[in-house]
Amino acid sequence: MSDLIEIINAELPQFQCGRCDTPGCRPYAEEIVKGSPHNRCVPGGQEALDKISIILKTEALMLDNAYGPEIKPQIANIIEEDCIGCTKCIDACPVDAISGSANLMHNIISDLCTGCELCIEPCPVDCIELLEVDEDQALMSRNQSEYFFDLKIELNQRKKKKSKMNKSILENLDLAQSINQKLKNRNIDKTSSIKKLQLEMLDAQKTEKFINISDLEILKKQL
Ligand code: SF4
Ligand code: SF4
Numbered sequence: 569m570s571d572l573i574e575i576i577n578a579e580l581p582q583f584q585c586g587r588c589d590t591p592g593c594r595p596y597a598e599e600i601v602k603g604s605p606h607n608r609c610v611p612g613g614q615e616a617l618d619k620i621s622i623i624l625k626t627e628a629l630m631l632d633n634a635y636g637p638e639i640k641p642q643i644a645n646i647i648e649e650d651c652i653g654c655t656k657c658i659d660a661c662p663v664d665a666i667s668g669s670a671n672l673m674h675n676i677i678s679d680l681c682t683g684c685e686l687c688i689e690p691c692p693v694d695c696i697e698l699l700e701v702d703e704d705q706a707l708m709s710r711n712q713s714e715y716f717f718d719l720k721i722e723l724n725q726r727k728k729k730k731s732k733m734n735k736s737i738l739e740n741l742d743l744a745q746s747i748n749q750k751l752k753n754r755n756i757d758k759t760s761s762i763k764k765l766q767l768e769m770l771d772a773q774k775t776e777k778f779i780n781i782s783d784l785e786i787l788k789k790q791l
């Protein structure tokens with residue numbers, strides 16, 4: 569089964585664009601092996617589809633253009649002076665081809681960009697343009713995109729784990745603070761109730777004449 573997934577994946581064009589309604593090319597190959605229609609990769613075109621039909625030994629299918637359009641050989645480019653550093657494009661890029669930090673200008677790593685267009689729509693200031701490149705350059709990025717796609721998934725998982733850990737650290741801190749507060753409150757009560765008890769005992773000793781009044785006043789001050 570996993571061999572079949574890899575054989576089908578090898579025929580997919582590796583844009584990692586998600587147009588087939590799965591997050592990337594290998595996930596689509598997995599869905600095909602599970603029985604999903606194999607005619608949804610419009611960027612791969614009829615040629616890739618025919619090869620997959622032969623691999624699956626099924627009758628020839630026509631591309632389902634509802635999953636289109638095709639993708640030209642292209643890369644994204646950020647118009648630097650307009651970028652507001654919101655990081656939305658970084659989150660959208662399936663192959664981690666965008667560098668930058670919050671509130672700083674972002675850049676596209678052109679050797680990694682597959683031209684998938686996923687960063688275009690989320691940009692709130694419309695400052696990402698597409699530049700045509702030759703087929704060789706486009707192929708170079710796509711040939712290595714699977715590695716960076718996997719890396720991005722791992723990064724996202726780590727980010728999720730980290731934010732989960734941060735969340736539980738914060739929750740624990742909150743809990744610790746509220747316990748501390750309760751202990752503090754209780755200590756205050758304890759101190760005052762002990763003091764009250766001691767005063768009562770001293771007063772009782774005074775009543776029973778076990779202690780003289782001046783000693784009693786001195787002791788009270790020491791409490
Ligand atoms: S290139 Fe895009 S549409 Fe084709 S399989 Fe890969 S992710 Fe899906
Ligand atoms: S930079 Fe944009 S176009 Fe290039 S791979 Fe990332 S999301 Fe796709």
Ligand code: SF4
Nearest residue numbers: 651652654655657691
């Ligand atoms: S989405 Fe647009 S504005 Fe936001 S960081 Fe990316 S390029 Fe800059």
